[in-house]
Amino acid sequence: MPTPTERASGWIAAFGNALAGADISLAISMFQDDCYWRDLVSFTWNVKTMEGPSAIADMLQANLPSTNPTGWSIVDRVIEVGEVVEAWFDFETAVSRGRGHLRLKGDKCWTLLTTMLELKGFEEHAGTRREKGVEHRATKGRKTWLECASEEQSTLGYSRQPYCVIIGGGQGGIILGARLKRLGVPTIILEKNARAGDSWRKRYKSLVLHDPVWYDHLPYLPFPDDWPVFTPKDRMGDWLEIYTKVMQLDYWGLAECTAAKYDLDKREWSVTVHRDYGGDLVLRPKQLVFATGSVGPPKEIHLPGVDLFQGDCYHSSAYISGKKYAGKHCVVIGASNSAHDVCTDLWEHDADVTMIQRSPTTVVKSETLMELGFASLYSEEALAQGITVERADLLAASIPFRLMAGIQIPLSETIARRDADLYARLKKAGFLVDWGEDGSGLTMKAYRKASGYYIDVGGSELIAEGKIKVRSGVEVTEVRQQSVILSDRSELPAELIVCATGYRHMTAAVAKIISPDVAERIGPNWGYGSDTSGDPGPWFGELRNMWKPLAYPALWFHGGNLANSRQYSLYVALQIKARMEGIPTPVYE
């Protein structure tokens, strides 16, 4: 009986041989029928999951010759979980080094993950490859680091064009900028706010990250080990600003991209930049990245009669604090994270608050999510077991979307049982809780439509206790001078209306900056085609248009939460770097 290590080593060696011999039928015979190969850039120059042997065969047919993979070898400890053997492996392609993860059932592969780590000859100058920093020889006319850095900064965008421009200097743009800097891709980040981190600083005063620190690290510069579990938004803002400086990014604040147009002949963008200081100018990069929001711009809704409203009315992204609303009637439209946070903050400031819950919400207590959702991958315990952030990210990536909902359903059931008391009390208070159409819960809602859920950090208790009032299953149909009318014809007094109505797709920014035609050609982003509410089919099996080539040249979307931005920025950066260096990048669609 071979050991798990022998089984994994045997499989990977045989698989490597099959690919080396270009024997695709042999290679696919090593997969079970229910199988998945997820590739992040290394084979497909795409973010792509092949489902089933025939999809795998098609991909190999198209891309095996150019990929030319070699050097397959198991690294680290092989583990056995029930009937599944799990192993990490390294491999190379013609142009890159990769890291992969394998799950075997019996002697056949169930899931395979292949990811690109670095391009050969274009490795980051880190660790043993770090630069010396100084020439230990007296040389006339040599420049200091400060002189070189100042010169680079003062010429990029003027006498030298950046290879890449990133629109949006929030976490996504900053993190991708850091990856590109490490890879030597001249990049300018355009941000309409003054300082890096302002997109966090300008949000409502009480905002604290809902994800824990272990999940939120930026690449290259982890948070110090005394960083709090949940980062307050101003501290996050400061960290992003510091990060931008440490990474020496070319970050242009008070610089807004007003238009961008691609010249198909010159294969070059012209990017019009409006700046509060230094005048407007046009940049001419080869690649353009939209990182204009973790999801997109605010989703405003139409409120008939709002022009006559005598109170304040704005989107939750403009909400700062409940300080001036003590004793006032406040109506918050929406029932996801922001709506709960705004309602809680208003209650804390002695306002009279009603939440208008238009559709059911998936609610999970933060403590519960930490223990059941994060602990195995992102926690002190995971770290103690050698699951670094990089490893946790790859483990998370190793689950194909097709299997993900199935894994989440029993987890949601466990959560529902565990916190049954809270859910019963919420129901009694008139609040509608759901677990998604297929019962797969919070994580899947996040992937499918990036809305419709609340990580409970205290708001649910206020609702259960009636301190935040709830009107469920209704819409606001009309706004009057001092009230709102709901779809059940009831009237609520209102001196403040906050629309916590979420955010639009990032393609809305493309429509505005490039053109509606291009936006339509590309299609929406986020969602993976689950054919559930807010995420229409057909099945994509990957998040739509995120971190991968689009149906338009030299254009990219980057974003998501801190963890998404951290992990997938690597693949966006490698795709851009390869193009800059003229490495062939045959994209497998």
Added chain:
Amino acid sequence: MPTPTERASGWIAAFGNALAGADISLAISMFQDDCYWRDLVSFTWNVKTMEGPSAIADMLQANLPSTNPTGWSIVDRVIEVGEVVEAWFDFETAVSRGRGHLRLKGDKCWTLLTTMLELKGFEEHAGTRREKGVEHRATKGRKTWLECASEEQSTLGYSRQPYCVIIGGGQGGIILGARLKRLGVPTIILEKNARAGDSWRKRYKSLVLHDPVWYDHLPYLPFPDDWPVFTPKDRMGDWLEIYTKVMQLDYWGLAECTAAKYDLDKREWSVTVHRDYGGDLVLRPKQLVFATGSVGPPKEIHLPGVDLFQGDCYHSSAYISGKKYAGKHCVVIGASNSAHDVCTDLWEHDADVTMIQRSPTTVVKSETLMELGFASLYSEEALAQGITVERADLLAASIPFRLMAGIQIPLSETIARRDADLYARLKKAGFLVDWGEDGSGLTMKAYRKASGYYIDVGGSELIAEGKIKVRSGVEVTEVRQQSVILSDRSELPAELIVCATGYRHMTAAVAKIISPDVAERIGPNWGYGSDTSGDPGPWFGELRNMWKPLAYPALWFHGGNLANSRQYSLYVALQIKARMEGIPTPVYE
């Protein structure tokens, strides 16, 4: 035949038992005659080496009862190097947890290192002890992180007094400030420059750190892994400024301490602070730390006739760049690091440069030092072998000063052979090279007098080639309008004189700020009593007055290079924290 692990485990268990039974004779019988016990705070509340069994017995007699050590256990892999078994161990005292290192010859101890890691009940809030960052419960009137941080900053030094004031906001003050912040000791750092890092920024333009990055890490926030081997001074300045922000230090720029006086009755300092903005004020801390320079203020020398000199004349600490001295006659007095760097920079700017070497210099090529001096502890190779910075620091600390010169002598001989060609060419150029009075070389000169050596980063080649001229074994006896007269009566034309004459003891700052009496009572710092030039006896066995209680209450010196500051700041911080918390700290002298 017991294995090394069995030998180490057996020894540590028996030693623990002997101490638990207060059987001092048994305990000292476990040491060989030629033995050393170095303690960093855990047993002695001091930085102290006991040499020989009787010194160890005396210490145990005095401090064993209050220390009450327990829980001795070997951690990690035990190694055998020649006849010596080396092991790491953990232990506890009544009030702290400690980490130690042991060297056995046969079944007896040769060297023992005991160090304090943390005070029980006052551990840093890191890792599993990190703070949550937010209360997951709606609460009226709660304050945000930003509000709390702003309030703390605006009250400390005004309505609330700091427990500790650090004079000097260079690397030493900043690093110690970070340690104290982690331990919850309210501390203000006073810096006469505007911004953290200015002490590096203001130095000469071409300055690059002579020590490699692996040796230079600050605690808590290591340099990113693409940091260059040798840090340019402006980048170091920026890093210190960033570090100060990340660590949320109470750092007062443009704030100079002009006087300090201790009230023996109130057990409190009054520290007069002159500020460029916000007015002068008096702080009343319980503890005062001088961190006014890695060694001390510049050492100015008397140059007869300098008042009539028509050129520029200043200390090397005021030197910025050779730009304005092209084609001019420049005389640099001194032959250590700064002198070489200034001469090199002047040559690079086409000046005519003569170095006045008053006494011989220990020269080691940077590459050679990296390979023979640093590589085993501070390098990528050491890291790959599990020697983290913390571990390397303890290994370095485990060598008692009594043995250090003996270890360095053969190393110096190896270096002399390896780079014999360079030394021969320097000699031919009239440059005097030495290896210290006992042949122990560069490291020991650094410890003994913090001067008299050069880590060659290119200057020696210029001297060997005659591009920098040298006059050796002479002094400047007189300065004339356009020349200097040397002690051999020769005359050199001069339009610039740079005194690269080193730095004074930090006690010079005490004399100025507190009083000459107190400075005299304390005595000088640095040097360990080796009875060599610049380091008079008697033997101390530790660096004088550094990081340890002084002959004056509530007063401390902190400083040294980045590595010293990193490592010993822990012990200064623990000593101060213990006093703040009222933990008994019986100092063994």
